[in-house]
Amino acid sequence: MKNLTCIILLLLVATANAQIKKKPVKAVAENKPLIVSTPKATAVIKGNVKNFTDKYWEMAVTGDLTNYSLTIPVDKDGNFNTAINIDGDTEDIYLYLNDDAITVCAQRNDTLVLSWDNKDFKNTFRITSPFQHTNERLQTMMLMYNLYRKESMDLGQSLYDNKLTDSAKFEKINKLYNKVMMTAAVHLDYPESQKLITDVYYQYVGFLNSHHLLSKYELHINDTSATGKALNQQFPAGAYHAQSEFSFKNSNSYKEFIFNYVRFYKGLNNTTIIGSDWDKKLTPFTPAWDEYYLGLANLHLIEFRDWFITKAIEMDFGYYSFDDAENIYKDFKTKVKTPRYADTLAQFYATVRQLKPGNLAPEFSLKNDKGEVVSLKSFRGKVVYIDFWGVGCGPCVYEIKNTTAALHERYKDKNVVFLNICVDSDEKAWKSSLASLNISGVNLIAEGWTRNPVCQKYNVTGIPHYITIGTDGKIVNNNSERPSSGYTLTAELDKALKQAH
Structure with a gap:
């Protein structure tokens, strides 16, 4: 596997790189899908900006498999209005404004109304939704951004300090987790708030995982109020092992964590042999196949499994042996049950097969x-x-x-x-x-x-x-x-x- 690659994935608390959304074509899967795919829904992003000298501003959306970017045209009066696809029930949106990436979200059939004065962004930026609970969630997200954006960025950098002990790193992570989670849970009784607290939990579990602390420590809320106790009950020790349909449809943080956790977790991660003839006793290094079988073995929600393997196959073609990726695709297309993933893979393979070694390189x-x-x-x-x-x-x-x-x-x-x-x-x-x-x-x-x-x-x-x-x-x-x-x-x-x- 390649090391230190700038992969196009949304960072936990940073900006998003964009990837083009591909239009599905007719499926070529050899089996008959058992799940009826959900039609795409949309949300509307509209509003007005004062003193804006550019012709557009940019944003990114966390799609089902890939994140994609959009340029939002602004007319001469500062007005803008565009629609975005919502693949799950809720998608995260990264607004590239004021030299930063502001994280908000939109659900199916939502409308987000934005306004600001470009000469005084900090004091004038507003975002609202006509739906009460959705709007309250938006305001909570903006509060979290204003309170903890810098602190989260600082935390991410400080964890690479080799002088910090594991326990000190955990204390830093858990301290900020407490602050952010208690803010996110301000409307804990609202269904819309479940997305926020799920995001926060998996963002901070992701911090533990990326710094090799997950097997040693568990996140916990120190607050003894009813809200604190409810959060600890909802996310007890080992909660990240759960397969949740709600989280899959609403939380990009959950999907990104599970995608990495399942692929890189190995129950047996060390091998010893007698003698020195390693090449005769060990199976070849085939990470693409390992990840494929891990997905088949560990994920039991059909739609979730199909998403995981589809995403892994797309990544395989970009990082591993073409032959391995191609053979995995051919095997999985006989197993995939979710039409939109069968469609996506069929179209993706039709494009990427042109890059097979031995083919003429695409002209440019x-x-x-x-x-x-x-x-x-x-x-x-x-x-x-x-x-x-x-x-x-x-x-x-x-x-x-x-x-x-x-x-x-x-x-x-x-x-x-x-x-x-x-x-x-x-x-x-x-x-x-x-x-x-x-x-x-x-x-x-x-x-x-x-x-x-x-x-x-x-x-x-x-x-x-x-x-x-x-x-x-x-x-x-x-x-x-x-x-x-x-x-x-x-x-x-x-x-x-x-x-x-």
């Missing part, structure tokens, strides 16, 4: 740093190594600063061309980074990331992402190793060069 043309249009076909006859990277991607920049130059130097007199395609920035920020990073090779830009046709063709859902293309224009590896992998990558490039002769 992009602008370089000199303003010239460069096409992939112009490099036919050369081995092409593509690096999809981003200015705001830490692992990408690490590779460029520490390992890319040496790789380029190794092949400077050989028939290899390095294409560096920036996906996350506008032209100004990109060119500024090129100057500071001094990146050699052919520098191209694909603005819009997942909205860009090139990124869609190459299934670039996470960065850094690398692809090797042979001299014949055919894909050698749709998930190549990064420069820091050393011999594994150079062996691949050397083999591609030899095959040209």
Whole structure:
């Protein structure tokens, strides 16, 4: 598995990267679905902004399988009005305003009304819903944002302090959990509030899990009031083991936690042998198959299981062996019972199968740093190594600063061309980074990331992402190793060069 990858997933308390929503097509699943898919519902985002000089503002929505971004046009009078898809019962929305990501949510058939003065955002921003309990939930979310946004960000950074003991880390997490949860539970008797407290619980369980504390500590509310006792009863020790249909349909935090927890939890996680012949005694390393079987074995709600495996298969094609991912897809399409997931996988596979090693690489043309249009076909006859990277991607920049130059130097007199395609920035920020990073090779830009046709063709859902293309224009590896992998990558490039002769 690749390390340190900027995957397009919403962070627990940070901003969201966007991914294009795909339109379902007719299912090709070989079995007859047992569950009737729920028609898509929508919610409306509308309002007015004063002193707004741009033509649009942006937001992201947590879709069922992928998060997608939207640009919201603003007319000359400051008005805007758009509809969003609601895949579950409730979806989180990230409003990219005032140089931040403000988390709110909308339910089916909801209407969110926004207003602010762009010259005084902090004191003028308002968001409301015409539905009483939904509106009260929105106001609670805004209160949580205003009270704890900075504290949550600070907590996330402080947990990487190696001087902190595990118990000290837990105390920090549980202290803020108490504050946020008690605020979220202000209307505990409202059904709408169940989404908020579920979100908070799984966000903080996620903190424990990501810092390897989950097996040692349990979140608990210290407040002895009736609300505190009710929360401890609802989320007792080990509550995260539950499969909940309500949480699945309403809480993105729950789905993200379960997706990672099921895939990475291993009951037996250590192996010893007698002797040294490991290769003869151990099964091959096949994480895609491991995750597939874990999903089949552990998830018993059919819709939840189908969601988990569909999401895993889409990820498999981006990170693991193409053959493994393809065979898992072919096996699962005989088992999937939920029509919308069968539909989604059928369409996804129809696109991604073009990236199978041995197929001609999808053609594209992009602008370089000199303003010239460069096409992939112009490099036919050369081995092409593509690096999809981003200015705001830490692992990408690490590779460029520490390992890319040496790789380029190794092949400077050989028939290899390095294409560096920036996906996350506008032209100004990109060119500024090129100057500071001094990146050699052919520098191209694909603005819009997942909205860009090139990124869609190459299934670039996470960065850094690398692809090797042979001299014949055919894909050698749709998930190549990064420069820091050393011999594994150079062996691949050397083999591609030899095959040209």
